[in-house]
Amino acid sequence: MLNVHRPLFRSLPLLLAFVAIYCCGSTFASSNFGQCLLDVQAGKFGPNAGVDNSGRPVPNANATAIPYEICVTACGGGPEPFSWSDFSNQFSAWLLPWLALLSQLPFGANDNLENLISVVLTIGSPVLAAYSAALTVLNGRWIARRFSGSTYPNTYYAQAPIILDKNRDALLASLIVLPENDEWWKELLDHLNYTYTWSISAATSIAWVLIAYVFTVIDSLFDVSSEIQVNGQGVGSAWLWLLPVVIAWLQISPKCDSIRTRDALRRANHIVYVATPEGLPKRAGLVSDHRAVFLNEAEDVLHNDQRCTSPIYNYARLFSWTAAVEEISDYFHEATRRSRLFQPVNSNTPWVSGDRNSPLKDENRVGTSSQVVEYCTSFFPRRSRWGSGIWGRIVIASILALILQWGTAGAAIFVTWETPTRGLGCRSGSYLLYAIVSTIVWVLLIFANILSHYSTFDCTSHDLEGKKKHYARVDLAGSLSIIIRRFAKILAAANAVWIFTTCMFQFTSFFNRCWCDSTVLGLGAAKAYNVVTLSNEEVDSTRAAWIGGAVLASGSAAIYVGFINVFIDPPFPFGPNRE
Template sequence: MSHRHMLGFITAFFVRGVASVNCYSRFDKLKGSSWVLAGGTDNDGNAVTSIGVATAMTLDLCLQTCGPGIWDKAARWLDFSERFSTWLLPFLALVSQLPFGGDTPFENVMSILLNVGSPTLAAYSVTLTTLNSRWIHRRFSRISYPSAQSAARVLDNLQQSRLEVTGDDYVLSSLIVLPENDQYWAELLIFLDVKHSYTWSFSNIASIIWVAVAFLLTVIHTFVDGEGSIDSNGIAVGFAWLWLLAIVTCSLNAAPRCDITLLGNAIERANQKLSLAKYIGQPESLDLTVQQPAISIEPDGGGSLTSDERRTAPIYNYARMVPWSLSVGRMYAAFSAASYRAEHNIPVSAEIPWEKGTGHGVNPANRRGCLDQVAAYIQRPSDQHGEISGGGFRSLHASLMALLLTSGTLGSATLMDWYTPTIGLSCRSGGYIIYSLNSVLVWALLMTANHLTHSIVSLEGKTGHRRFPYSANIAILLRRAAKILACMNAIWIVSACVAQFAGVYENCWCNSSLGHRAYTVMYFTQEDIQNWWKPLAGITAFASSSVGGFVWFNVGLNPSASK
């Protein structure tokens, strides 16, 4: 794209002509004149021998004939309102169905802007939530120790929080080993019931159906109306927003617990019922003023470096995968060690012989002992093999699914305008390319900042140093830059769609293919209409299969237990 064309693009987008012109009538007059010798083309940009048979004209001739302003056919309020309410408004309304959970209105607005500004980040976070859920249920399904499956459900439901599993073996071992604490897991699941989650309701089901039906009907209308004309404005905008339908559907299926206050209250109530083993005598209730509970969430602290980990909106799940996986790994290792000893008929107390339980359960008598014995029971035996968390694989898998959804929807919108005469790069397709690249860039910046953050936290833990100021500042700077870019990108896509419906792109610059041979198609031929069907059908199938595959992966292939 030349500097001249870029300048024309910017001028066409932001500046309206003083007086709009009817470029089509002026082109018709040119075709009847005898003084125009050059500038007429066919719809492939090839020069024609006579202007009288031209169906298109070069950009230079268009500018000489019509000027740089917007053509008068753009100023049609009825056309704008009909297209806006049909193609864009349903998706803007669907934005309200995204999960939020912020403590302040500002955090909720930022969550919206991050979702709209980076569909790649939104798709990555929701897919990562699904993969984490499968991973934890698959891991804990191998454990036969009491309450292991309940623990998996609890940890799964705490993906939207800054989960902390204490390093105190005495508290953690009592929680896992003592039969008195089986009720802890059951009651915590009750406290984390569906009322605390973002899940299916009549309102969001109706919104999804409304958007899906509206999109389907308008696609059908495009195919039917395409028999006599070509208009990709509406369907391209629909493709550009189709990712939102997939994100909302998959987020509802994941049912994230987003309210940090309710989560904190649920864990606090459950911790009050936790029993702690003693050196001598019966277990007693845990004194929270003296000892840290086994499971807690960290709503505050950590400074700006880990601020995104403490935000409960699902869009921030990308930042919580590492600490959440470490906490889950800690809990899994303890349950696994206890299960290993129980399978080998090893009781907690060496003074008490193993007693056979009923069915597949472990007799409560085998789970009692003093504080040191209980703590030793969750230590991994030397002959028990450890496991790799697979966090890198889950992140890679989520990245591929996010890029699939982004390319399938935003790529379809780009291709739809690209293959609509005038064929090639233009203001419309260029706008979608800018949005797509910024979406991926926001995700890449946040992933880089997140990787750097956890590297810093890990190094601080190993070396004992309290600060890595330069690296921390870089991580914070990258994250803030990504959020600013996401906000700008969200404003860009809404503005570009509104401009498309308002006719801002109806001018010589934006109706031309931007390249070394720029020309403007004025009238579609029958051959254009017939050839348009092939890319229309193929692109529609590509976008639909991308969205369908993404939803099927996140919803239809979820083998985890019900939350």
């Protein structure tokens, strides 16, 4: 694959600069909750200033927590001092492995900006990334079933799932029928038969991340009370979605390299033949510069995402890809039906019986351009504008993506929620917002894709005078699609920045302030309190919550990986070497 992850790591100096600036500013912070609790216990803020870890008033000497309003007075509104040792340990253990794993995602666009946008979309909307991967697997099974009834030559090669446009004249029918084009299918498959799959570096990266995650989780459970507020349990769970997504794409091995895809089509189209009115096939290059199969590279804002070869955009190609597959498969099925009835392409010639080594003789596959088109065209075409079985695949892929996103983010929310002071606070609220925005981005992009496909419908009618009337709602759908898609990408970029910022705030003690530690967001200022000292029972309950969060996140990731492994690589009805 192309070395496309460099733009991501060029932004790391900015991240380090942010940390350095924050460190310099927070070094002079004065908040010290341990000292504040001692002052409260000493009665410096009144005789009834202390509370227990449930927020109930207790004598100052027995206080283990500080009410929010007294916390601000006693400790100030700023964070606790920055600790480089805490930051470096937590950052390297909980976040750095995930940043390294991003480089294993497949991209493929011949543009660093497009690849960077793919990274941003993946981080900003894990739902979209998981949805596109699951949808790709489901599409693979659907295309195998779609071609299962066809035994016409080259059916096996036609099942390569490539996103293409097509011309509706004799070019496509010639590709399927003419024996001279058998080499075209083999040539295309040979040059597309490269893999972006398991390698030593990929396996090492995944093993490193997995082992680091397991070891870090186990290590954190042995000393819950130490560094409880800067602990990265929530960070590890929130990023765990990346591991199954990377594993899924490595198993799918998408053909996403734009340069290789374009080169494969160029090579194959150089040797393609087309039927002529006289019945003698000619090289297509001698007839015109049109080809039956080619990449859509026209400048069209509406279909920009469809043209980008990065796998995360597979969601945008669903409708157009399904329509192309149905058209080609219908041609193959009709040609298969006629050949089984011993009907040659040229109805004026007799059927030539084949043998075991060649059941369908080339003599039966020649004819004029009109005969070739008629041979592949069904008298009763059945084709939906949206595509067969498409909504079922969308629903299944959506459920899997939501399980992965909300299983991992839900674990992060649960872990931080159950860490004293319990409730909705800065940390749990940040993860909740991240998951919500991720889901909204996915919904917006799916809706934009539906509008984009609707805008391609031929919605014209004739008025009383016989003049064609075009419906404005079609143009409106296309314009709305562009606006919604751009807004969703901006939202995804903001969400990607948000999750990085949240992780930095977690590790740099930014959240270690009265407002965040007192869970004011969930309890309200009047009832909020900051737990400073944990009892043995609370340490045990917090440890149990952390274990539960790790199990929830790992379980949702395991469900997703299990689905991919069960549904991937569907058996084809026959191969090129099968009789």
